[in-house]
Every structure is written in C-alpha cells, then in structure tokens.
Amino acid sequence: MRKTSVIAWLALGAALHGGVARADLEVHGVNVGVDPDRFDRFGGGTDFIGDGIDWSGVGRVTSSSSVPGPGFATMISKSFFVTAAHTVNQSTKAAGATMRFYPTNSSSTSVDRTISDGWLIGDDLWLGKLSSPVPNTIKPFPILNIEDVGDYVGQEIYLMGQSASAGVADNSLRQRIGRNTIDASDLTVATTGGTYDNMYKFTFNATRADLTGPDGVGDGLIDQWDWDAFESGFDPGQPGKDYFDGDVTGDGYVDLADGNALFNAASANANGKTKGFGWDEAHVSGGDSGAPSFRIINGKAALVGTHTASSGATNALGGGKGYDRLTAASIAAIKSQVSSSSSGNESPASIMAARGTAIARREGLTLPEGLRGLNLYRGDLTGDYVDDDDDIDLLNKEIAAYAADATRPVNWGFDIDGDGDVDASDRTAFLEQEMGTKFGDRDLDGEVEYTDDVLPAYNNVTVTNVGxxxxxxxxxxxxxxxxxxxxATANIGYKGVRALPDLDFAGSDDSITADDIDSLTAAWRSGLNNAAFDLTFDGIVDEDDYVFYITEVLGTLQGDLNFDGKVSFNGDLEPILTLGYATGTGWAEGDVNGDGDTDQDDVDFILGVIGSGMQFAPAPDLPVLPVPEPNTASMLAICSLAAILFRRGPA
Known part of the structure; x- marks a missing residue:
C-alpha cells in the first residue's frame, strides 16, 4: 500500500477512458485478504456490509459509453444527479455519456440513461441532468442537511468507490463500499485543482499501537503510518515478527488478529464518537472522485457528500485519507437549478424540511447521536423518514412516562397541541394533524373500519406489547x-385524511378551489411575507410556497388548471386559448406561473410539461376530502401533508 494516497483528481475524459492509472476504494479488509465480496456491491457476498440498503440511485458511466462522463452519478431526483466537477469536461458537460443504474445488487437488470446537461454548483460539485427520468425502480437519495454543521463530526458514513477491474467487463459494475466516520467538517482544503470550502474529512481510526511515523519511528500518534507498517509486515505464515512490524498481540506473527486489535471497532477515540471499523474501514483513492458517502439512518441511506480529494490535500489539520464536498452546503443552489431546469416538475429529494427545524430539536428520541439538529418532518418522531405506527408508539410511551411522573420536565417535541404538557390530547392532535386519521385506525389507511381495524384489536384483547x-x-x-x-368502535366510518388548508381567508368557503391558489400568489407578490401563507416555514412567502401548495398539499402539478390530476391540452391549455391572454387573471383563467397575468409564458409552461412526458401527478397515498376552515393553530396540519406525501419520496 502506498505511504500517501494520490489526489483523487481525474483528468476529465482521459481519467475514465484510459491514460490514467486508477486505484480502488481502499478498504482495510481487502488489502489484507478479507473476502472482497464483503465490500463489493455485486460480489454476492453473504456478509455484504451494504446488504438490505437500497443503492439503486448510484450509477456509473459504462465501459461502452461513446462519450467520456463522470465516474459516478448519485441521483437526488428522478432526472438530476450530483458528482465531482473535476471529473466532468465542462465544455462538453458530458452530454451523451451513458450512465448505468442497477435496481438491485445484481447485474441481471440495469437501467441506462444518457446525460443531457449539467452545471457547476459551488466548489467541485456538479449537478447533472439525464435525458429522461429514471424509472421507479431507481430511488433517488435524500440529502442529509444537519442544521449545525458541527454535528456532522462523529457521524458514521458509508463510502462508495470503485472496486477491482479484474474480471469485470463493465465499468458500471465496479462499486465497492466501506465505512468510516467524519473527523472534521466545514474545512477549507487546498488541492492541486484549487481551494475548496464546505468540506469534511475522514481519516484512519486506529485505536492502539503507535508502530511508526513519517520518520520511521513512533511519533506519538495512531494514524495511517501505523496501518501502513502493519500492512507491510502482514504475513500470517511468517513467524519472528515484533511489535514494530505490526505484531500487536505479541505471538510472533503479523496476522488478522493484530489488525483486529489495531482497529478495534469497540474502542472510541478521544472525541468519544469516532470509532474504528476493523476491516470495514475505507478511504478514497484516485479514481473514486465523484462517488458518494452516505449516513445510514434506520436502514435508509441519506447523501452526505461527494468525494473530492484524498491525502494529497492539505489543511490546518494536516493530510487525511479523504475529503468530501458537503452536499447540503449547496442545497439552495441545487434546489433552484433543479426547479428551473425541470420547469418546476422536480425537486431534490431532501429531508431538510425547514418547517420541522424546531420540532426536530428534542431530547430522548431514538435519533442517532449528533442528529438532534436534523430537520425532520413533524410526523416522523423516530427519525426513520416515515410517519407510521412506530411514531405513535413512541408518543404513547412519552404520554405514559408523563402520567407516571408528574414532575417530569415537559419535552415540547411531544407537546403536539402546545398546551404545556404531554397527554392523551397530544395523541389526538398527532393522529388528526400529523397522521391525518383518528384513534383506532390500526392500519393507518385514513379510515377506521370494523374489519381492518377494530376486529384485529378485539382478537388481541388482553394481549400485551403489541403496540x-x-x-x-x-x-x-x-x-x-x-x-x-x-x-375505536366509536370512530368506525371515519374518513378524511390530509386536513387540507383552505387559504381563501376572505371567502372562507371551507373548500379547496382556484381561489386558494390565487390568495397564495397574491400574498407572494405582495412581498409582505404573511406567516399564514408561509407553508415551508422558512420566514418567506415565495414561489417555494406556491409550488409546495400545488404539488405537496393539493397533490397535483403546476399547470393542472382543472384539478384532474394531469396537465393536458384539452383540459388545461385549450381553455387558455379560448379565453385569450389577459392581465389581472388567476389560476382558473390560466395564470400558471402566479405572476397575475395569462400570457405566452403560461402557454409555454403547459406545453413544456406535456412535452416532458411527466404530465401526470403521482397517485395520492390517501383519499382527499375537504375539511373546515383551519384556525391559526390548526395550520400546523400542513406539516402532516408533507410527511404523508413524502412516503413516496426517500423511502
């Protein structure tokens, strides 16, 4: 193994199609003889460390691609991906390059798409667009956006990179996975290609055995030099080795037992968070640029960063074994570019949801350490990206705890109704406002029914611990x-989920109509930032609220003027052409973009949606029924809509 990894810097097209030597993702186990199928995505290993996690959104350029492209593509929506900018020829934008995705960890089925366009986003981050969306079998990844950047430090991450090429006919199948932890974040890193900000660093996590240093003697540190010394001395069949060869256990051999001791996964480093990962520990090398790193939360992968450089880079903390560009640092630019380049039809999969910032700041949940500042949607109490019965069970436990101890401090993260305590009324508010249902809806389908809900409960009478x-x-x-x-029987026959907000305060008609959209656009154009219309809870009333209301609350598409779930010529465009262009118009008269006029821009927008092939709104998860006009407090019900609708997103 090299004493110092090369810079993870590829020379544009040549780096992908010959001319530049390419290394593989450095995983300790692979380097000392542990079965590589534990780390290779398509190796078929029974102990594959990525087993059970959906990796379908990671693609690679194919060996047969006629156009040089980036080595990796990580999908963040159906048509858009991120990679490292230095792997892309900016003059050609890799247009026409073939990227291949696999729905499973098998090579039997694949999905090919070509790149059509791309944009430089910040330092060494590139947003690419595919010529057509990926199918539902390919899942985009949500972007992990932790409010306090310091909370990234200590997070365990799964690193992806390329695996050995021997016997692999297609470059797209070279995908290897290892683990590490983030040692430092928000760094400025200097490389041969420039100086980059918004970076994080991951290094070796050895926990014992200062074998050597850069001068060949112990330097008081446990770092990459010690691992290199161990690997150089590794020879299970050769006796007579000593401590400085790597014989940590003192049995005269340098073998796997010494490596396990050197990288003891059970021992924490000085910061109390970072731990060694034994043979799973990985670091990036030349050729891994553009590949992603993920945080795994409850079995689901959230995108953290994109590989930029390895140990040739420098910063105030010295060289490391890997540096990634923090994806969330560019979330605003990514969101804007995706929206404008998809005519508002796509948005990056994200779990940042600004409306949940305050609610996510709570103690005592099952969130992993360091994620207490993560922005979650309000209905997701357990932090697994889904609002389900686990969240209700957690709330019920909190209610029971408060009932048992009246002196228990109020955890306002569970005080759903905001009355200063946690009791049954919070469960009622949670069910109705966040889950869109009522007490007794066992299967959470939005209806309380005898056969599906009450009867199964009756059959379990006296049974314990079933939740x-x-x-x-x-x-x-x-x-x-x-x-x-x-x-629960008292609620049989209840139907009505998704408490849809009626924004037409002046009309107060208790139903959702075009007037509600017009009220929102009027508030947007006024520039007064009326909090009642701030549906994204970011303090600003703008186009984001407009798009959110149409797509996430109403569950349709921008341009669906007649609310039939699709954008069509006869249903939406023809009425505009019949009525003609006019000023001072609203949604019903064809003002699709919310500027207060019906003109050619609105026609072009509808034509663009129809031409994109994405003119059909996703099927709703639950039936939609109008509800009475909400008061200010019940506007919190909006949060539940995102939680419900996001089920079809980062699952």
Whole structure:
C-alpha cells in the first residue's frame, strides 16, 4: 500500500477512458485478504456490509459509453444527479455519456440513461441532468442537511468507490463500499485543482499501537503510518515478527488478529464518537472522485457528500485519507437549478424540511447521536423518514412516562397541541394533524373500519406489547376492550385524511378551489411575507410556497388548471386559448406561473410539461376530502401533508 494516497483528481475524459492509472476504494479488509465480496456491491457476498440498503440511485458511466462522463452519478431526483466537477469536461458537460443504474445488487437488470446537461454548483460539485427520468425502480437519495454543521463530526458514513477491474467487463459494475466516520467538517482544503470550502474529512481510526511515523519511528500518534507498517509486515505464515512490524498481540506473527486489535471497532477515540471499523474501514483513492458517502439512518441511506480529494490535500489539520464536498452546503443552489431546469416538475429529494427545524430539536428520541439538529418532518418522531405506527408508539410511551411522573420536565417535541404538557390530547392532535386519521385506525389507511381495524384489536384483547399495529391504541401495554376496542368502535366510518388548508381567508368557503391558489400568489407578490401563507416555514412567502401548495398539499402539478390530476391540452391549455391572454387573471383563467397575468409564458409552461412526458401527478397515498376552515393553530396540519406525501419520496 502506498505511504500517501494520490489526489483523487481525474483528468476529465482521459481519467475514465484510459491514460490514467486508477486505484480502488481502499478498504482495510481487502488489502489484507478479507473476502472482497464483503465490500463489493455485486460480489454476492453473504456478509455484504451494504446488504438490505437500497443503492439503486448510484450509477456509473459504462465501459461502452461513446462519450467520456463522470465516474459516478448519485441521483437526488428522478432526472438530476450530483458528482465531482473535476471529473466532468465542462465544455462538453458530458452530454451523451451513458450512465448505468442497477435496481438491485445484481447485474441481471440495469437501467441506462444518457446525460443531457449539467452545471457547476459551488466548489467541485456538479449537478447533472439525464435525458429522461429514471424509472421507479431507481430511488433517488435524500440529502442529509444537519442544521449545525458541527454535528456532522462523529457521524458514521458509508463510502462508495470503485472496486477491482479484474474480471469485470463493465465499468458500471465496479462499486465497492466501506465505512468510516467524519473527523472534521466545514474545512477549507487546498488541492492541486484549487481551494475548496464546505468540506469534511475522514481519516484512519486506529485505536492502539503507535508502530511508526513519517520518520520511521513512533511519533506519538495512531494514524495511517501505523496501518501502513502493519500492512507491510502482514504475513500470517511468517513467524519472528515484533511489535514494530505490526505484531500487536505479541505471538510472533503479523496476522488478522493484530489488525483486529489495531482497529478495534469497540474502542472510541478521544472525541468519544469516532470509532474504528476493523476491516470495514475505507478511504478514497484516485479514481473514486465523484462517488458518494452516505449516513445510514434506520436502514435508509441519506447523501452526505461527494468525494473530492484524498491525502494529497492539505489543511490546518494536516493530510487525511479523504475529503468530501458537503452536499447540503449547496442545497439552495441545487434546489433552484433543479426547479428551473425541470420547469418546476422536480425537486431534490431532501429531508431538510425547514418547517420541522424546531420540532426536530428534542431530547430522548431514538435519533442517532449528533442528529438532534436534523430537520425532520413533524410526523416522523423516530427519525426513520416515515410517519407510521412506530411514531405513535413512541408518543404513547412519552404520554405514559408523563402520567407516571408528574414532575417530569415537559419535552415540547411531544407537546403536539402546545398546551404545556404531554397527554392523551397530544395523541389526538398527532393522529388528526400529523397522521391525518383518528384513534383506532390500526392500519393507518385514513379510515377506521370494523374489519381492518377494530376486529384485529378485539382478537388481541388482553394481549400485551403489541403496540398500535396490534390494537393497543392508548399505549398502556395491553389491548383493552374498553379503552382500545370500544373507543375505536366509536370512530368506525371515519374518513378524511390530509386536513387540507383552505387559504381563501376572505371567502372562507371551507373548500379547496382556484381561489386558494390565487390568495397564495397574491400574498407572494405582495412581498409582505404573511406567516399564514408561509407553508415551508422558512420566514418567506415565495414561489417555494406556491409550488409546495400545488404539488405537496393539493397533490397535483403546476399547470393542472382543472384539478384532474394531469396537465393536458384539452383540459388545461385549450381553455387558455379560448379565453385569450389577459392581465389581472388567476389560476382558473390560466395564470400558471402566479405572476397575475395569462400570457405566452403560461402557454409555454403547459406545453413544456406535456412535452416532458411527466404530465401526470403521482397517485395520492390517501383519499382527499375537504375539511373546515383551519384556525391559526390548526395550520400546523400542513406539516402532516408533507410527511404523508413524502412516503413516496426517500423511502
């Protein structure tokens, strides 16, 4: 192994199609003889470290691509991906390059798409666009956006890079995965290609054995030099080795036992968070540029960064074994470019959801350490990207804890109704406002039914520890006929989920119509930032709120003037042509872009949606029914809409 990794810097097209030597993702286990199928995505290993995680959104340029392209593409929406800018020829934008994706960890089925365009986003981050969206079998990744950048430090990440080329016919199948932790973030890193900001660093995580240093003697540090010494001395069949060869265990051999001791996954470093990962520990090398790193939360991968450089880079903390560009640092620019380049039809998959910032700041949840500042949608109490019965069970536990100890400090993250305590009323508010349902909806389909909900609960009467899904609706640990079954029976026949906000305050018509959209656009154009219309909770009333209301609240597409779930010539464009262009118009008269006029821009927008082939709104998860006009407090119900609708996003 080299004493110092090369800069992860590829020479544009040549780096992908010959002329430049390419290294593989450095994983300790591979270097000392551990089965590489543990780390290679398509190796078929029974102990593959990425087993059970959806990697379908990671693609690679194919060996047969007629156009040089970036080595890796990480999907953040159906048509857009990110990679490292230095791997892309900026003059050609890699247009026409073939990127290949795999729905599973098998090479039997693949999906090819070509690149059509791309943009430089910040320092060494590139946003690319595919010529057509990927199918539903390919899942984009949400971007991990932690409010306090310091909370990235200590996070465990899964690194992707390229694997050995021997016996691999197609470059797209060279995908290797290892693990590490983030040692420092928000760094300025100097490389041969420039100086980059918004970086994070990951280094070796050795926990014992100062074998050597850059001068050949122990330097008081446990770092890459010690690993290199161990690897140089590694020879299980050769006795007579000593400590400085890497014989940490003192048995005369330098073997796997010494490596396990050197990189003990159970021992924490000085910061109390970073841990060694034994043979799984990985670092980037030349050729890995543009590949992603992920944070795994409850079995789901969230995008953290894009590989930029390895140990040839420098900063105030010295050389490391890898530097990544923090993706969330450019979330605003990414979001803007994706929106404008898709005519508002796509947005990056994200779990940043600004409306949930305050709610996410709470203690005592099952969120991984360091993610207490992560912005989650309000219905997701457990932090697994889904609002489900696990969230209700967690809330029920908190309610029981407060009932048992009246002196317990109020955890306002669970005080859903904002009355200063945590009790059954919070469960009611959570079910109705965040989950869009009522007490007894066991399967959370938005309806309380005898067969699907009440009967299963009745069959579990006296059964313990089955949670909401088993019929323990009040969370007292046992299914009771009176407090669970009978209480749920009172709600049989309930239908009505997604408490849709009626924004037409002047009309107060208790229904969702074009007037509500017009009220929102009027508030947007006024520039007064009326909080009642700030649906994204970012303090500003703007186009984001307009698009959010149409796509996430109403569940349709911008341009669907007649609310039939699609943008069509007969249903939406023809009425505009019939009525003609005019000023001072609204949604019903064809003002698609919300500027207060119906003109050629609106016609062009509708034609663009139809021409894109994406003119059909996704099927709603739950039936939509109008509800009464909300008061200010009940406007919090908006949060539930995002949680419900986002089920079809980063799952």
């Amino acid at each position: 909401w899904a088993g019929g323990d609706f009040n969370g007292n640990g046992v299914v009771s006929f009176v407090s669970d079954v009978n209480a």
